[in-house]
Amino acid sequence: xxxxxxxxxxxxxxxxxxxxxxxxxxxxxxxxxRCLLLNxxxxxxxxxxxxxxxxxxxxxxxxTWLVNQAYAGVGFAFPSMVNVPRMDFFIAAxxxxxxxxPLFDILTYIGVLPFIIRWLGKGLGFVTGQPKFExxxxxxxxxxxx
Numbered sequence: 001x002x003x004x005x006x007x008x009x010x011x012x013x014x015x016x017x018x019x020x021x022x023x024x025x026x027x028x029x030x031x032x033x034r035c036l037l038l039n040x041x042x043x044x045x046x047x048x049x050x051x052x053x054x055x056x057x058x059x060x061x062x063x064t065w066l067v068n069q070a071y072a073g074v075g076f077a078f079p080s081m082v083n084v085p086r087m088d089f090f091i092a093a094x095x096x097x098x099x100x101x102p103l104f105d106i107l108t109y110i111g112v113l114p115f116i117i118r119w120l121g122k123g124l125g126f127v128t129g130q131p132k133f134e135x136x137x138x139x140x141x142x143x144x145x146x
Contacts, residue, residue, distance in 0.1 A: 010036070034128045066103075070096035 014032070021027060046052035074095040075082040081091045107113040117139050125135035 028130070031128045031130050038127055066100065067096060070099040073099045 018024060018027070046056050071082075074091060078091060078095070081087065104113065117136060121132070121136035121139040124130070124139060125132055128135065130138075
């Protein structure tokens with residue numbers, strides 16, 4: 001049932017974006033279908049094999065570690081605001097973000113993030129047939145926005 005709900009959610013999202021599109025005739029449905037197929041293939045590939053699940057688990061643990069380090073930094077800077085029964089949203093959610101953002105800035109400065117974005121963007125552009133700018137922008141938003 002959960003898989004059906006997820007599939008339905010994808011198609012509801014596509015329908016809503018179609019409704020709010022300014023240029024419905026200009027939608028490249030071929031690229032949309034290619035992206036959906038690529039997404040479904042990667043999800044199937046990563047979740048159908050034990051080593052795929054292990055890779056996803058290690059990536060999740062890496063992000064959990066990063067968030068915990070950011071939270072420890074907030075606790076170091078504001079101990080009187082962290083060690084309380086109920087923290088404010090600002091301290092609990094937004095302050096760790098402010099400590100993680102410089103990490104992305106450092107990775108950008110030393111060239112790691114642009115390298116990853118460039119090659120993933122080229123690969124996505126090749127697979128989907130989308131223009132170079134759209135591919136790079138989508139990868140950049142995936143990396144920096146999430």
